[in-house]
């Protein structure tokens with residue numbers, strides 16, 4: 001855990017994200033100050049107007065005063081609109097940059113971090129917290145100062161009218177600030193509860209809808225509905241309390257300021273009868289007291305925003321200071337073409353007391369292919385993830401092309417190693433976008449050439465709109481087999497030296513199966529390949545076979561070597577069928 005002074009964290013954020021917008025910030029301040037001053041001036045013009053109209057003031061003309069009023073009111077509104085526009089713009093720029101930095105940082109963090117942090121939490125960090133910071137970035141200082149100035153200005157003018165009036169409304173402002181803060185605090189804690197209950201309900205719905213097949217096939221619909229009603233009931237109760245708290249705080253505010261208006265009118269009537277105030281001055285007092293509400297509310301709101309922002313800044317800084325367990329290396333150039341893979345005495349565990357590998361050693365020559373077999377949980381996928389350096393071994397070393405992975409730059413490593421996972425991730429967008437990841441330097445010709453080289457041209461021609469075929473969210477509309485074909489093409493375009501293929505365990509139709517196995521063959525030409533196999537058919541053509549068991553290697557050799565040993569696990573597999581033994 002990092003330990004940072006909160007204040008320095010705030011200044012660091014401000015200086016990083018607001019300094020580049022210093023010019024805009026200055027203009028924003030100007031607009032806010034102009035709008036505040038004009039708001040203070042306008043009631044004075046109204047006073048003059050009333051005093052001229054009632055004959056209490058001799059010099060001055062009604063028409064000119066009215067025009068002044070309109071002009072000042074218009075200018076105040078325009079400055080306020082301009083300040084809002086600029087404030088929003090500054091906030092968006094700053095928060096977009098912060099969001100980008102957080103996302104970039106999150107993508108560099110190792111997989112153990114991502115396994116411990118749910119996607120929901122990450123969304124809350126990268127978007128939720130940053131959205132809260134938006135107001136704080138652009139508005140906090142400006143709104144605090146301008147509202148304080150407005151409040152002080154109005155109280156000073158009220159003191160000038162009469163010191164008792166000034167003192168009374170200063171006390172009133174302090175009391176109403178205190179009450180508002182208390183009410184708001186109460187309402188906010190209620191809202192916090194409803195947000196948590198909403199999150200629980202949404203999380204429940206998302207999980208159940210995603211698993212709708214299992215829910216229905218297991219006859220669990222009744223259970224789901226029952227739980228839904230329970231969660232809805234909890235949410236309804238907290239919503240009800242939150243709304244009640246909000247309505248109460250709203251009404252208390254109305255009552256408070258109604259009392260203030262009554263006080264202003266009573267003071268006004270008294271001073272008027274005494275002859276120490278004109279009708280215009282009474283109205284001026286009335287207007288200022290009515291206007292008091294805005295700065296008092298705004299200051300209390302800003303203080304509350306500051307408290308929320310502090311919590312968000314702390315979490316944001318924590319994320320930005322979380323270091324990846326995977327340190328970047330320096331070696332930035334590996335030879336072109338196929339790369340040799342070597343595991344030397346590798347120990348690894350996800351959790352401290354549960355070793356996945358103990359002293360795992362094997363070597364795969366450059367350009368050769370390895371079929372990786374083993375029971376579920378024997379560590380096949382872990383080998384692939386370690387080769388991509390999503391995890392580092394606790395001891396021993398892994399080398400690629402003779403270079404230790406830890407020494408290698410991550411960028412170089414991940415451009416040299418490619419993996420097709422069991423569950424290929426496709427994104428909503430066109431087939432082209434899914435192949436190039438929006439890299440516009442990859443031309444359509446290159447993509448078509450990749451299809452041709454992998455023997456997929458005919459398949460590609462069957463797509464309704466070719467490269468422009470749209471995929472739904474999560475690749476909806478494409479089968480697992482088709483997704484793998486796209487993944488192969490992605491890899492072909494990147495031209496890595498090592499390809500790891502985690503075969504889909506789901507059954508594919510024979511035509512797609514045939515297409516896939518021929519594409520695998522073509523993809524592996526002049527590359528080193530590791531195939532995590534779930535079917536014997538897939539490893540018919542591999543050069544080496546390695547069977548994992550209990551943290552180490554059970555058997556290793558060429559297909560022929562293993563077949564010639566009748567008591568080998570591989571020979572048994574051939575006899576019984578792999579699915580039976582590895583089920």
Ligand SMILES: Nc1ncnc2c1ncn2[C@@H]1O[C@H](COP(=O)(O)OP(=O)(O)OP(=O)(O)O)[C@@H](O)[C@H]1O
Nearest residue numbers: 115350351356374375376377378379380381382383
């Ligand atoms: N992120 C993780 N955190 C903790 N333990 C994990 C994690 N991923 C895998 N494991 C554990 O590590 C062991 C090896 O898992 P791995 O996924 O590599 O096996 P596998 O042979 O690929 O299995 P399968 O054939 O089911 O895909 C298993 O015991 C698994 O439970």
